[in-house]
Amino acid sequence: MAVFSIDVREACRKKRTGKGQWTYGFVNELLNREYKIVLLTDQNLPKEWEGSSSEVIIYPGGFSWHLRVSRYLKKNLFDSIYISPTSFIVPALVSKRIKTIPVIHDLIAFQKGKHDIKAKIVERLLLKKAIKSAHRAMTNSDNTRNDLVKKYPFASNKTTAIFAGPSDVKTSGNSSDEKIILCVGTLSPRKNQLRLIKAYQKLPDSLKSKYKLILAGGRGWNDKKIIKEAQHTDGVDWIGYVKEDKYHELLRTCTMLVLPSLYEGFGLQILDAEKMGVPVLCSDMGSLTEVAGNCAVVVNPLDIESIKDGLEKILSDESLRSRLQEEGPVQSEKYSWKRTVDLFLDAI
Template identity: 30%
Template structure:
C-alpha cells in the first residue's frame, strides 16, 4: 500500500494537477492498493472513484509540511508519492515529482515567495526522496544540472492529454469547418510570463488577413509575475479566461491552427491537446517541445516576432501543410498513454513498498 499526496485536489485543475489526477484514476482502474490523503476541502472540478482520506485541519503548504507527515507516521509511515508540488521536507519514505525547474532558470518569472520556497525545498526533498519523477528527458537533464540530483534516481513518466471523449482519426480527417464560422487561431495556457503571449499578440497583429481572430485561453495565478495582457485586447484578440473542457475541445476542433510560443517548458501539454483534435500546431523551437512534438509541429524562434508572424501566415494559407501536420499529430499522440504512465509509477512504487 502507498499514499498519494492529495493537496492537488484542493486546487483548480491545470496541467500538473491533471497529471496527478489522471495517474490516480488509472491506478484505481488497475486495482492498485493506495489512497489519496487530502485536506478538508476538495475542489469541485474533480469527480473520482479512488479512495480519499481527509486528515489534519491545516491547508496549503502547512497541511503538506505538518498535517500530512503526522498522518503518515500515525498509519505506519507508508510510501508517499507526490505528483505535484514537493511533498513534506521531514519525511524520507517518498517519491516526488519535478515537472520542470523554470523557477531556477528564470526566477524573474515568479513571485519572490514562490521562488524562495521551491528554491529551498525542491533540491532538499529531491535528494532525500527514494526517486524523482519528471515528464521529459529534457526536464531530467535540467534537474541534474540545476538541483544536483543523481540522474539514476530520476524517472521519466510522460504526461498526456486529459480529455477522454476524443474523436477518431476518421472523424478528424473528415471534419469540415463551416465556411461561415468564425476564423480563429487558438493559444492555450496559464497566463505565465514564459508563455510569451505578448510577442504572440505582436506577431498576430502583423498578419495580413484581418478576418482571423486570436483567442488566448487560460487563467492567471499568484505564483507568476503575470504580464498585463488586458491592454493587448483588441477587436481581433480575445482573452476569455478559463473555459470548460467540453468547450475547449470544440474550440480546438474548429480552430485554423494553434500556437504555443513558450520560452521554457518541461513537457508542454497544449500542443498534444491540439493534435488530439486535429488542429495543426506551431511550437516554439525549444528542447522540450521538440522532444514531445517531434515532426508533428511547425517550429518558430519564440524571441523573433517576425518569424512567428511568418509561420502563422504560412500555415493559414498552406492547406497541404496543415493536412500533413494534422496527420503527423494523430500519429504523435499515440506515443503517450496514461495506462503506460500509471504502470511505470506502480512498478517504481513496488521497489520501495
Template identity: 30%
Template sequence: MKIGIDGSRAFIKRRTGIEEYSYQVIKNLRPWLNEDEVFLYVRHNQAVDFDLPENWKIKKLWFPRFWTQIRLSLEILLGSVDKLFVPAHTVPFVHPKKTVVVIHGLEYEFCPKAYSFLERIYMRFVIKNSCKWASKVVCVSENTKRDVMKLYGTEEDKIEVVYEGYSGKDGASESAGILGHASKEKCDIGAPYILFVGRIEERKNVKGIIEAFEIVKEKYGVEHKLVLAGKPGYGYGDIRKRIEISKFRNDVVEMGYVSDEEKWEILRCADVFVFPTFYEGFGLPILEAQNAFVPVVTSKVSSIPEVAGDAALYADPNDHHTIAENIYVLISNREAKEDMVRRGVENVKRFSWADCAKKLALMIKE
C-alpha cells in the same frame, strides 16, 4: 504494504497543468494498486469524483496553511505508511524512506522574471529538497531530467523519465478534422481564429503571440481573430496593456478560464494553435490541439520538441516574424496544414495515461 498518495492537488475545482496531471495519474493508478492498502490524502473540503477500489481509503485532512509540510507530515508520522507517492513535486518534511516524487519542470529557474522573488525562493527550496529527500525522482521529460541533474546535482540513477499521458476527446472523424472544423458561430467568435490556451502570463510568451498576430494581420490582411483562453497569471497587467495599445485590439478575444468542454469546442473551431512558450516541463496543450486536428506553431525550447515531435512548426520564441510566417503557412497552405494535422494525430498516440500510471505503479511498488 501501506502506500500513501498525496491527492491535494488533484481535486481542486479548476485544474490546470500539474493539477490535471495529478488527477489523471491517481485515477489511472487504481487498477495497478489493487492489492496493497492505499491511503489517498486530500484536503478537508475536497471531494473525490471517481470510484475507488475497496483497498483504497480517503483521508480528509484539515489544516489552514502549510498543509503538506505540517498536516501531511503529521499524518505520515502517525499513520506509518511504508511508501509515499507525491505527484506534484512537494515532499513533506516527514516522509517514509521510500518516497516517489514527480518533478514537472524548473520554470522559475529559467524564466525568473515570470515569478516573484518569494515564489522563486519557495519553489527552489521545495523542489531541491524534494529531489534530495525522495528515493526516486520522476521527471516528465528528458529536458526536465537534465535540468534537475545540472541545477540540483541529483544523481542520474535516482531519476526516471515518464512522459505524461493524454486521454482527450476523440474527434468526430479524422477526415472531418483534417478537412474542416466546427462552425465559427458555434464557438461564438464569428470569424476564423488563431488560438492560444494556457495561463495568460509572461512565461507563456503571450505578448510575443500578440506581436506575431499583428505581423500576420498587417502583412497579409487575414480576417482572423486571436483568441486567448486561460486565467490570468504573473505579468497579466502588462499583457493587458499590450492588448490595449494594439492596432488590432478589437480582434483579440480574451475568454478567461474555460472548462474542459469549452476548451474542446474552441480547439475544434481553431485554424491554428500557437504556443511559443519560453519554457515548459512538458507541454500538454500541444497534445490537446493535435488531438483536436489543429495544426501547431510552437517554440523549439526545453521539452517541447520531445512532446510535439515532427508534428509542429517551430520558431525561436523571441523571433516574432518566424512565428508569424509559420502561422500564415498553416492558414494559407491547405496541403501544409493537412500534413501537419495528420502528423499531430499520429503523435498523440505516443502518450497514454494508462502507460504513465503503469510505469509509476511499478516504481511505487519496488
C-alpha cells in the same frame, strides 16, 4: 502490496492548470489498478472519484496541511509510499525512512526571468533536499529529467521520466470551422502571450480579417501588459479560464493551436491538439519539441518575426495543415496515462 498515499489537492481544484491536470490523469489511471490508495487533499474530491475504493483524508489547507501529512506518514512508516506530484514541502520535511516520490514537472524556478515569487522561493529552497531524501523521483519529460540532472547530478540514478497522457477528449476530430488561432495557458510572461499578440498584429490584413486569436487562460502574474495588449488589438479575444468541455470544443473548431512558451516541462495542450488532429505551432524551448515530434511548426519564442512567420506558414499552406492533421494523431499515440503509470510502477 504497497499503499500509495498521494497529494491530490491540485487535481481537486475547480480550475485545474497543468500540474493539476497531470495529477488528475495520473490518479485516474492508478485508481484502475489493484493497489490500496490514500488520497490526501484539502477539499472534496472530483465527483468521478467519489465511488472509488480509495481512502480519503481531508486536512485543512495552508502550511498546516503539510505538517499533518508529515505526521500521518510517520505513523504509517512501513505501509506507505508518498507520491507528491505538485509540492516539495512534505518530501523535504520527512526523513529518508519514509519513502517519498516527488514529481518534477519543470525547473522554471531556476530559470532567468519573471516567475511567481512564492513558488520560486519554495522550490529553490526545497527541491535539492526533497530529491536527496526521496526513494525515487519522477519527471514528466526527458527534457525535464535532463535539466534536473544537469543541476543536481546526484539525481541521475534515482530519476525516471514517466511523461503524461492526453486529457479525456470527448469530441472527435477537428473541423476548423471557426477560423480560430487558439492559445491555452495561464497569462504570464513565461507563456509568452504578449509576443504572440504582437506577432498576430504583424500578419497580413488578409489573414487577420479571416482568423481571430483566442487566448484561453486565467490570470497569472505580471499579466497586465498582456491583457491591455489583447484589449487594444482587433481580432484578439481573451476569454479567461475555460472548463474542460469548452476547452475541447475550442480544440475541435480551431484552425491551429499555438504554444509559444519560453519554457514548459511538458506541454499537455500540444498532446491534446495532436490527438484531435489540430495543427500546432510551438516554441523551440523546454520540452515542447519533444512532445510535438515532427508534427509542429517550431519557432523562436523570443523573436516576434519568427512567431509571425510560423503563424503565416500554417494559415497560408493548406498542404502543410493537412500533413499536420494526419501526423498529429499518430504522434499523440506515443503517450498515454497507461504508459505513464506503467513506467512509474516499473521504476519503483
